[in-house]
Amino acid sequence: MINIEIDGKLVEIGRGSTVMDAAHKAGIHIPHFCYHKKLSIAASCRMCLVEVEKAPKPLPACATPAADGMKVHTHSELAVKAQQGVMEFLLINHPLDCPVCDQGGECQLQDVAMGYGAPASRYSEEKRIVMHKDIGALISTREMSRCIQCTRCVRFGQEIAGMMELGMAFRGEHAEIMSFVDSSVDSELSGNMIDLCPVGALTSKPFRYTARSWELSRRKSVSPHDGLGSNLAVQVKNHKVMRVLPIENEAVNECWISDKDRFSYEGLNSAERLTKPMLKQDGKWVEVEWQVALEYVAKGLHQIACGAGADQVAALATPHSTLEELYLLQKLMRGLGSGNVDFRLRQSDFSMDGKQAGAPWLGMPVADINTRDRLLIVGSFLRKDHPLLAQRVRQAVKHGAQANIVHATDDDLLMPVANKAIVAPGELVNVLAQILKALAAEKQGSAQGVENVTVGSEAAAIAKSLASGERAAVLLGNFAQQHPQAAQLAVLAERIAALCGAKFGFLGEAANSVGGYLAGAVPFGGAVQGMNAAQMVASPRKAYLLLNVEPELDMHDPQQAMAAMYAADMVVALSAYKHHATDYADVLLPIAPFTETSGTFVNTEGRVQSFKGAVKPLGEARPAWKVLRVLGNLLDASGFDYDSSEAVRDEALGMQEVGGKLNNHLDVALQNTAATKAQGLQRVADVPIYSTDGLVRRAASLQKTHDAVIPCVTMHGSELQKLGVQSGDTVKVTQGRAAVRLAVQADDIMPAGTARVAAGHPATAELGAMFGTITVERA
């Protein structure tokens, strides 16, 4: 520790810190633009110049290492003069169009110019103009002339997002920030550049000119998308959500949010929103009062439960529902006498049901990912499924961690990967068995059950990497959890983790992947046992209750799910949107999305985050927990008298600490670990980042991005040769009863014998299960 004096205040600070760090610690503000605590130091803006005693010239606080006994003055005559001079220079080419600038009112340049600038400029010559470039649907660069070349956006791309999509070209007065020729900014974290930009050069395209910062009220919320549960500030004007910004929480999202969290708000005001309860009468949809619709639902469910048996009623809920909704849904079903309730819509292997020691979770706090030195990530489209967790893995790798990947595609993770095993889906279990065997040999542990596998070089390298670490983690991604042998993968991963003393965890697919288990919205565990999501559609039920589910997009096997929906006597869709349910449902009940209801999400590390509604529900939509409460009362189920969502939450979680209910241990026996040589092409289905849930599917700007283009069939080049087609050709993709036509693309990131056909997208919704054999022919 060293001592340094700033403006007469003594500060004790660690060796290697800068003057800026010391000033922060002392609570002294030094004006700055290019400095950002999460980014590397550029010292290019010179705004943080301070006077250091015995230094001949003012020094930039952000880049000056603090030294013992240093005396710093931030408001001395020399410092103030330097700051005023820098400010005058920065404003020479700044257009001063604050009245039309979206940044106006929340602009760092405006604030610092007011606080530290001279009253007037002496510059009266012409200002430079930078022509705008189109860099995609999310970020507007129309006013690049406002740029002050702080390069925060460039450094963000290099260091946080992992891809340098913006850079500074030319020199001096001609210097400008631009993307590569004709390319857009496609990072799934790109929206953070808007927050980082200290001026109005990079602004939000969807938000452009819709409101000024001082008109917006700021309400706290939690992201309903991926398992991280980013903390959001929902900004509201006239009961309409105008934009979403991050709230800093070092333990969860740091100061970032993904584009999905940031821009999905557009879906809240979509024209497809369902605003009145609707009933199908004689094949026609009519708008009715809530009372009528709810009584119809209660009567219908009661009749089917009494007539055909309670097990003929089934409920499916999206894992993006709140804890309260999931809890009340399962309570309603169990009140009816049916245990058919599930939220794990895309899961296909349920053999671990009832054999889990607790709710599967990340196995460690989210922030601990940064400190891992060895990582084994199995079956995860990491960057697209968990943009911010991928960012944390990237930071870990930057600090020397080795990332090992076992997956069915070799997607670019934008970080150095130490070892990888890219195999067809059927061989994933075998690869993990190989790693287990090799690791057992390294660590002199038990290789029971995997003695017969032959260890390949890739698996050996991964095992070696894991064995040499001190703080390892083994993580199972969405693909592994949706895999038909998910339980086997989990058992193997757990044993691998145990051998190398690693943390073992599941990357939560959705906002409430952990919360769903805690709420008991699963067919086992509760008082009444029932069917899981796959069984519910495999053997069709007479009545379905859908909580924000679009079966053709959200289910593991859309074909089967849709057949079950069409065959049902009664389908009740609680939905925020008018979607395909109009074809097969009998009742549509408008429910409120996350900004319009209070609720709780339990994120992948088991953090319980409750939030309040930011705006009132649109039209006659109502929070789903209230709808389910009234349904419970109408069905005479006991214990549905809640005053608030907090009461539901407290009942759902009990008085127990959540931590005690989280456990990844599985009591499943290891089975045959031989690689299954499958006949024909195997489907590898990812859920594209902007197709994961109803809200993002209706966010207009996200749907215009590169990540939202119509999926094509991606196969290894050799597979294309076999078919005699070329990249760009249209092929016929057949699975189960249906065929669709899609463009084909050669990409050697796919192992031979596989075809990547995305799920969750309308273009592929007619196809069958996310895994299995698929036929690709010339069209």
Added chain:
Amino acid sequence: MEKITNFFKTFLLYELVKGMALTGRYFFARKITVQYPEEKTPQSFRFRGLHAQRRYANGEERCIGCKLCEAVCPALAIKIEVAEREDGTRRTTQYDIDLYKCIFCGFCEESCPVDAIVETRMFEYHGEKPGDLYYTKPMLLAMGDKHEEQIAKDRAADAKYR
């Protein structure tokens, strides 16, 4: 001595004579009453009357929808909605001043970075039914078009004091 003076003043009607003298002076003096509406008092070029929205000489409206006037208005009389026009510029789609609320403080005019919203010399207006004095953007622009010459002259006269 004072007692004696007062005694004589009381019966010589001194106060009455003094009062009548004042009356007489004004009776014959030049009259200053303004015979409104035939006659009008002179106005300052800073007079704060009815609002108007101005245009540039090429016919383009000046207002850029920065909403500073809306923010500064102490009576919350101004309501603005903004959107991007086809040519990419920031323009108002709604600009209303509720003259029932307005206190004619002139802050809107003061805050305007482009001299778009101004207060004219016009003070003779009325409303006959509720809502008549709720001025919308076309009404304000029409005011501006009608009085532009006077408005421009007044801004020019005030320019040297700014």
